[in-house]
Amino acid sequence: MPDETSAVHVPVLLDRVLALLGPALENRDAVVVDATLGLGGHAEALLAAHPRLTLVGLDRDPAALARSRERLAPFAERIHLVHAVYDRMPDVLDELGLEGVDGVLFDLGVSSMQLDVADRGFAYAQDAPLDMRMDQSAGRTAEQVVNDYPVPDLARVLREYGEERFALRIARAIERRRRDAPLRSTAELAELVRDAIPAATRRSGGHPAKRTFQALRIEVNDELAAVRTAVPAALTALRTGGRIVVLAYHSLEDRIVKQALADLVRDTTPPDMPVPLPDHRPQFRLLTRGAEEASESEIAANPRAASVRLRAAERIRESA
Template identity: 50%
Template sequence: MESTSLSAENNALHQPVLLRTCIDLMAPAISRPIDSRATGIVIDCTLGMGGHSEGILTEFPDVTVVGIDRDPQAIELASKRLERFGERFHAVLTTYDDVDRVAAKYGDHGKVDAILMDLGVSSLQLDNAERGFSYSHEAPLDMRMNPTQGISAQELLNSVEVGELARILRVYGEEKFAMKIAQAIVRRRETKPLATTTELVELVRDALPAAAKRTGGNPAKRTFQAIRIAVNTELSVLEKAVPRALESLRVGGRLVIESYQSLEDRIVKDAFQRGLKSTTPAGLPMELDDHKPFLKALVRGAVKADDEELALNSRSASVRLRAVERVRTTPTHLFNPDYYRGDTL
């Protein structure tokens, strides 16, 4: 693990993606007093190095931010970065599908004013080469966002059967040559198991047809994405987190989500659509109150980075930002006990 002082330098260089847009979208919910409470409560579901949280805490002097991250190093470094805000910042080591439990502990009667999710791998993880997330640097094949839990990328690659491995690459990486790569991995591990990122990059490059290697950047990019998603169960966590986040908002609260690949964005879009559309059965002469939309879209479609943002932060190139406001309580017929639970931290 790199030193705190070195990572603090990285914190200073990190530019949170679409920070101004995120703040402006959350501002009406954060700054509006509710009942006797004149301060806002925000959950940053993907704390990372604390860039978005710092922006929120700086912009709104009375707001409280609760930051969630599964990476112990992120918790340590972001807490150090944000310690000047005192009791206005709290960090919780967990996955962000626990957002409802965090809201139950820190929110006002279990509800908060705004929630932010900045999905995917963090700059902290990408920039720390030894974590194994980057295909540009040699490192052990780990890729765990919490290095103390679950199986590593090396364990997954050297144990999963070829069919499941191909499915992971095809579904999570949208890799056209998934079976070719999976078969090459299985052949390789029969003599010498994969151990480093460089070995995986070389194996993928050798497995692909020549034409497929001429465009699209590093040919191992999709494979690394797929393995990382599988190791960290990212999509299943997201599928649970979005409805739990919506249920954790007060009426008038806002949820902002930044996605970086189509699988994430599809999950977010589908979850939002369920709350943006009326579910009144077709053929009825009027809209039923309990079937009216409980969400309002705050942006048209998905916001992308403009030229100014791209110049500031190259990692914003693939961002898709969606945002909604909760306009009423969740209809009973959409309540799913698997998503919404009453346990506490």
């Protein structure tokens, strides 16, 4: 039987990512951080395109790191792969003796391997233990969240992270079920959510449990807190001319990225000053107009690109 992770991994918006990062990396000794290495698709393409590039790859998932290490073996002398959540980027760069970098890539959300391996518990379409940890060696599981959180807290998670309009209804259904026995499996939870949602709503919008599973994954892995810390740190680490590209798959992630860039791309000269002050000029310029979406052809070739929102920027001066 074939390995469940052996399916071809198609990196999202690969050509666009290469085009945006390329000008900061080409024909020079450059350093790029792939903050969400995953299965290494973007990293492999960047290393192949830029022979003088050194790549620092971070991932919280030891299994993903092992797979990427195999994939990137031909570039072993130019890579540093580190088991870390991306909010530890400053520490990692310090440990490697790197004072600045020329490119940073974030491909946020759950990786292809985590979705495709049934026993990780990320997919509502496959029965598995309720885990959902990106790093299975640490932290709380989705099982602990659904069985231990009070109803108001559980409803808040589903509403805020899953944008689930029936959050309280689902949380109360979970609470009724766990009085009899703890919820243990993804199939149990998916069925419970389906039954808790009004029948008319189930007929459209994809699987009824999709938003609940997304919310639990974000809560279990504390993803939004990591993004709030990591994106500003990445912007600080970029040298002049360096570029950042962020692929977000959730409106809250995208909003954090947008806000992190907002203050850095505008002139902060006080309005009563007659001329712009040099130290108040923008530090970055946007490389995208708003958040770019995948084309219809990209989504047809890679359905996981359907919800992607891409933002990119270039550092144009050092901070004061």
